[in-house]
Amino acid sequence: MASDLEFIEFIVEQIENVGVVTFRKMFGEYAIYCNKKVVALVCDNQLFVEPTEAGKLFIGKVDEVSPYKGAKPSFLIKENIENRGWLSNLIEVTVLELPEPKPKVKSKNRKTKEKINESKLCDYLCR
Numbered sequence: 001m002a003s004d005l006e007f008i009e010f011i012v013e014q015i016e017n018v019g020v021v022t023f024r025k026m027f028g029e030y031a032i033y034c035n036k037k038v039v040a041l042v043c044d045n046q047l048f049v050e051p052t053e054a055g056k057l058f059i060g061k062v063d064e065v066s067p068y069k070g071a072k073p074s075f076l077i078k079e080n081i082e083n084r085g086w087l088s089n090l091i092e093v094t095v096l097e098l099p100e101p102k103p104k105v106k107s108k109n110r111k112t113k114e115k116i117n118e119s120k121l122c123d124y125l126c127r
Contacts, residue, residue: 002028007045014084018092029068034095041074043067047081048074049090052097058090 008023008030015021019035023042032040041048048067049055051074056062064073080086 003030003042003045008042014087015091016088018088034091036101037095037098039091039094041067047077049077050094051075052094054093054097058093
């Protein structure tokens with residue numbers, strides 16, 4: 001069952017003063033980003049936060065569950081979703097511990113294909 005857009009918007013609105021928070025639909029569910037880092041997933045209208053040591057210390061006793069079949073376990077947040085300060089603090093300690101995202105490398109194949117297409121276009125137009 002896919003998550004409701006209203007639920008993801010509610011979660012994102014709850015997170016404040018931690019940086020730029022966005023979301024993106026992926027594989028039928030949603031990923032939540034903070035400062036370009038994936039910090040959580042929303043699957044079946046449930047919030048799964050990326051596991052970190054700081055997050056575990058902050059939460060205390062937490063259920064670690066896979067958000068979908070084959071995924072690594074994440075922290076399932078059932079309570080405190082409506083507690084804006086608590087949720088914001090959890091995301092803040094999580095994002096601080098996560099590594100920086102790797103820069104995207106431009107594919108050499110893409111440039112080659114563009115050149116080939118330009119070449120074909122020139123051949124076609126020059127006839």
